[in-house]
Amino acid sequence: MVSNGQIVKIISNLYTVKVDDKFYECRARGKFRFAKETPLVGDFVEVDLNDNYIIKILERKNYLNRPQISNVDIALIVTSIKKPDISYNLLDKLILVIKEKNIEPVICITKLDLVGFFKRGKYKKILKYYENIGIKVFYNNNLALLKKYLKGKVVVLTGQTGAGKSTLLNKLDVNLNLETKPISDALGRGVHTTRHTEIHEIDNIYFADTPGFSSLDLVDINKDNIMMGFPEFNNYECDFKDCSHVDEKNCSVKNAVKLNRIMKSRYDSYVSFYKEIKK
Ligand SMILES: Nc1nc2c(ncn2[C@@H]2O[C@H](COP(=O)(O)OP(=O)(O)OP(=O)(O)O)[C@@H](O)[C@H]2O)c(=O)[nH]1
Ligand SMILES: [Mg+2]
Ligand SMILES: [Zn+2]
Structure with missing residues (x-):
């Protein structure tokens, strides 16, 4: 019997899937490994409750x-x-x-x-x-x-x-x-x-x-989406249309930092991320 459920816990190869308020300990088919698709906690899945195998990961809203x-x-x-x-x-x-x-x-x-x-x-x-x-x-x-x-x-x-x-x-x-x-x-x-x-x-x-961490790498961040983390910078228009706010002269963002309108630590974070993704 195939049912729909959600993965609520993963410990090594054991997936706990919640189906209608009941919890089942399941395994995942080897094909996920070949497809480089890893089941995640939060995934909605199809499970075969005859042998407790996850057979399909349903489309994710986000991850x-x-x-x-x-x-x-x-x-x-x-x-x-x-x-x-x-x-x-x-x-x-x-x-x-x-x-x-x-x-x-x-x-x-x-x-x-x-x-x-x-x-x-x-x-x-x-x-x-x-x-x-x-x-x-x-x-x-x-x-x-x-x-x-x-x-x-x-x-x-x-x-x-x-x-x-x-x-x-x-x-x-x-x-x-x-x-x-x-x-x-x-x-x-x-x-x-x-x-x-x-x-x-x-x-x-x-x-x-979740397990905590002490540092984090910037995955999937590039110069086109880095601004998503710094919405307040959009209040300023710079001389250069594509100003990166790092080395340019007459940069309104840098000016706003000097005037304490943009918090210095926020700008420092931005520059460090900009340099990290350029590498
Ligand atoms: N003084 C004080 N101590 C706190 C507060 N919140 C948590 N702690 C203590 O901080 C310590 C660490 O808390 P945990 O809940 O284990 O931290 P965690 O974020 O779950 O850590 P990881 O599981 O390693 O990611 C514990 O000794 C808590 O009692 C707080 O508001 N004030
Ligand atoms: Mg903890
Ligand atoms: Zn600028």
């Missing part, structure tokens, strides 16, 4: 390379202020690669409690800038607001290892009991606690917990 997942509405970029320190470069990179896949990036800030009152204000001001360029920002001390925004959506959690992705889901569902671990004090970075991607349903929101 992300890192973390590997398909058919999501929102990528929640879980970003800690400290432990590990917030990286604006990684944040900007995630925004770019997520937007390029037609997925909405949303920021959730964690560990604001680890800095004092005045520093908090400084970070909030920086995060306001992100709100002004159209990205929703939430804080993990007010999860009711976040839940309201995510209602009915498929949400993948992404971000640095140790940022608090699994902790966030445990707070939303006390029965979940996902493994979490303090970041290593010696190294000041996370320990890759979560090792596989898995979708959990919490109050009509589908959350995919």
